[in-house]
């Protein structure tokens with residue numbers, strides 16, 4: 001009842017639905033820690049033994065976004081809106097290579113994940129980018145493509161920072177192939193085009209560092225990425241000009257996950273509502289938290305870039321509510 005009232009109110013005020021959703025693919029080689037990372041983002045805790053993903057698993061993160069009119073208030077202002085970030089965790093297993101493009105549909109953004117202790121998982125991100133660019137469809141695409149022609153914003157998460165730290169290296173696992181690659185790289189023989197250009201990726205050089213097993217990651221940067229995707233899809237009539245990879249510079253650090261974000265930024269508040277995502281019945285049904293076995297298809301998806309093909313509502317923002325103004329500084333570096 002309350003929800004309906006609020007929905008009506010928001011509709012009356014802004015002439016659009018009170019919520020929206022953006023779709024983010026999580027990709028990378030098998031075992032790099034995608035499922036662990038998604039669990040971390042949604043539940044704010046690590047997962048002891050993540051099951052191997054079959055096909056694709058979808059998780060949903062809830063974010064409120066808008067102008068609350070007051071800072072760090074726990075009560076949502078009238079003009080705050082609910083957004084659902086769909087996190088499509090695509091299995092990295094070779095078994096699904098030929099059919100995983102089924103899941104590359106209406107993508108708003110991509111999170112690439114690699115394992116810092118396995119060098120080859122980083123170089124293969126370029127292949128992932130090309131595959132998605134060639135076979136996916138995109139919502140609110142960029143005017144110019146990124147790595148492999150990928151036409152949506154992305155971030156690169158360098159996971160297993162704990163393993164790399166223990167090994168004392170970033171980039172070699174002791175595995176022969178990795179060691180050889182590492183050596184070749186050191187000699188300057190490896191063409192840089194083999195890798196996703198981290199320097200151009202959000203939020204700056206090196207990508208985001210995470211140690212999903214220790215429940216540590218750069219939460220602020222990830223939430224900021226989600227907010228950028230929301231802004232691009234729902235609040236911007238003019239899609240940003242080329243090179244929006246660098247949405248805004250972010251210093252790298254990790255943040256305690258159970259830390260209450262004291263929201264100095266009045267324009268958003270991020271919370272996880274694991275398990276609550278569907279009770280509002282505001283979204284098309286999703287296979288949330290459920291493994292999907294990809295059905296066989298005779299008709300592979302054609303690469304299509306769809307510009308706002310679903311008549312996405314645009315939400316008005318007044319000048320003072322410029323959401324791109326996101327400078328926030330408070331961070332902590334604590335293990336959970």
Ligand SMILES: Nc1nc2c(ncn2[C@@H]2O[C@H](COP(=O)(O)OP(=O)(O)OP(=O)(O)O)[C@@H](O)[C@H]2O)c(=O)[nH]1
Pocket residue numbers: 028029030031032033034035036037047048049050051052053054090091092093159160161162163210211212213214
């Ligand atoms: N040490 C360490 N282990 C991690 C970390 N993140 C994930 N793992 C472990 O790595 C293994 C694989 O993690 P997953 O999250 O299942 O990897 P995935 O990328 O989803 O794998 P697929 O489902 O095969 O695509 C699990 O045993 C995790 O516990 C981390 O930050 N540090």
